[in-house]
Structures are given as structure tokens and as C-alpha cells.
Amino acid sequence: MRPRKENPDIAQLVFDQLIAALPNIVSQVAARLNANQTSNSEPRPPRECTYKTFRACNPKEFNRTKGVVGLLSWLESVESVLHISKCTEGNKVEHAACLLQGRALTWWNTLVQARGREAANRIPWEDFKKLLKDEYCPKSELQKLEMELWNLEMKGDDISAYTTRFHELANLVSHLVTPEEVRIERYIWGLSPEIRGNITSANPKTIQEAVEIATKLTNNAVRSGGLAKGKRKIEEFGD
Incomplete structure (x- = not known):
């Protein structure tokens, strides 16, 4: 059985249609590639600093035994840990308060009883530092x-x-x-x-x-x- 010959007119028509459609095909492929790249390049939201992450940075505890210098040095070291662990503003006080010991912990528990734990943990970091300084830093x-x-x-x-x-x-x-x-x-x-x-x-x-x-x-x-x-x-x- 002889192979069927292609009609040259039909073959030319198909070729012309492919040539005409090629720019659209290329544009669609490029658009999809750009969309995928944009989606992949979007920055991921930062992970929230957990207490475990914070403690892994080995922050120092504070028990108010070394006076004003001890407090100011402790605040400086804790702020370094808060920065390294990328602790959010909303978690700073709650995490740092867990480092208080002795009379400092008693002071914090009194504050929690007066304001409620949730409200105490929401105290802005700068206000928390001021409260500590007012309590433990004689003028x-x-x-x-x-x-x-x-x-x-x-x-x-x-x-x-x-x-x-x-x-x-x-x-x-x-x-x-x-x-x-x-x-x-x-x-x-x-x-x-x-x-x-x-x-x-x-x-x-x-x-x-x-x-x-x-x-x-x-x-x-x-x-x-x-x-x-x-x-x-x-x-x-x-x-």
C-alpha cells in the first residue's frame, strides 16, 4: 500500500498557523515562568521567637544582688539576646521576666497580681526597663x-x-x-x-x-x- 502524499497547500497552511501562534505561545510560557519566580522570591514571614529559642541563646538570670551596675549590665545582655533571637516586641517582657530570680521575681509576681498576667506580659519593653530601674536603681x-x-x-x-x-x-x-x-x-x-x-x-x-x-x-x-x-x-x- 502506497503512503498517502500530503497536500502541499494544507501543509503550508498548518505551517503558517504555527508561525502566527508562536509569539503567543512564547509570551504565555514567559508569563508563567515570571509568575513562578515572583511567587518563589516573596520573603517568608519571620518565624516567631519561641521561649525555647530565646533560652537557647543562654541569657543571664537576674536576682538583684549586684546593685544598679548589675541591673544595667543584665539589661544590656538581655537586649543582645533579644536581638539575636529575633524576639518580637510582644514576647520580650514575657521571655525576660522568666529570667528574674529571688527578690526580683517577687517584685514581678507582685506586678502580675496587680495588673494580671496578660496585661503584665504586654508591657512595652522600654516601660518594663523603666519599672525595673525605678525599683532597683537608686538615683x-x-x-x-x-x-x-x-x-x-x-x-x-x-x-x-x-x-x-x-x-x-x-x-x-x-x-x-x-x-x-x-x-x-x-x-x-x-x-x-x-x-x-x-x-x-x-x-x-x-x-x-x-x-x-x-x-x-x-x-x-x-x-x-x-x-x-x-x-x-x-x-x-x-x-
Whole structure:
């Protein structure tokens, strides 16, 4: 049986129809590919920080045994954990309150009884910090830290000790050196007069930049004899 011959007119017609439809086919395929890529690229909502995740970061407990410095240091460390664990605002107080021990826990339980647990856990983080400070930070102790920061000066060539103590105090009473330009100005003010002017002229934009310039200028001044050697021991900062 002989194979049937194709009608050249019909074959040409089919070919022409395919050529005409090809742009539409390509457009449809491209649209579907773009839609899939857009869907896959949409950011997923962040996972809510669970208490297990928070505790996995090993936050410190607080039992109010080390005074105002202990509280301020604890708040600083807890805020670091809250940031690392990506804890949402609504969970911060509830998670942090679980770290309170001893008399601090008694204080929290009294607050829960007065306001109700749900309302207490909804307290904004900044308000929670203020309540703790009002309870455990006598004004006299805070004023001592503030005065030490304002009077802190670099002695001799010990730029390292001065910088370390400055950071410690600045973190404890951060309201005195906020925003960062105020922190930079106060840091520069306490440096040795031999290098203070040069750092001011350099106009550092961040505290880290100011520290790096100050360290470099101090080392250069010591090597050239422009800065007298001699270190005053600064007491190690405790909790």
C-alpha cells in the first residue's frame, strides 16, 4: 500500500498557523515562568521567637544582688539576646521576666497580681526597663556612674584602659551620650590634649572610627616622644 502524499497547500497552511501562534505561545510560557519566580522570591514571614529559642541563646538570670551596675549590665545582655533571637516586641517582657530570680521575681509576681498576667506580659519593653530601674536603681548610684563618665580622662598613654572604661560607662548610662555624635564628642574630650585636636580635625563619624584614630595617634605620639609614658591603673569593671 502506497503512503498517502500530503497536500502541499494544507501543509503550508498548518505551517503558517504555527508561525502566527508562536509569539503567543512564547509570551504565555514567559508569563508563567515570571509568575513562578515572583511567587518563589516573596520573603517568608519571620518565624516567631519561641521561649525555647530565646533560652537557647543562654541569657543571664537576674536576682538583684549586684546593685544598679548589675541591673544595667543584665539589661544590656538581655537586649543582645533579644536581638539575636529575633524576639518580637510582644514576647520580650514575657521571655525576660522568666529570667528574674529571688527578690526580683517577687517584685514581678507582685506586678502580675496587680495588673494580671496578660496585661503584665504586654508591657512595652522600654516601660518594663523603666519599672525595673525605678525599683532597683537608686538615683544616688546612677549619679555616681554619670559623674564618673563626665570626669573620665585618659591618663598617660593608656588609651586601652580609657577606651574600655568609657564604653562600659557609656553603655550603663547611655542617655548621657545619645545620639552617637554626643558619644564621640565626650570620648574625644577625655583623650590626652596632645592628640585631642588632631582627632577633632579628623571629624570621625562613628565612635569606632574615633577609637581607631585615637589609638593610632596615641601610639605615634608615644613613639615620637610627644606623649609621656605612664599608666594609671583603672579598676577592673565588675558586674
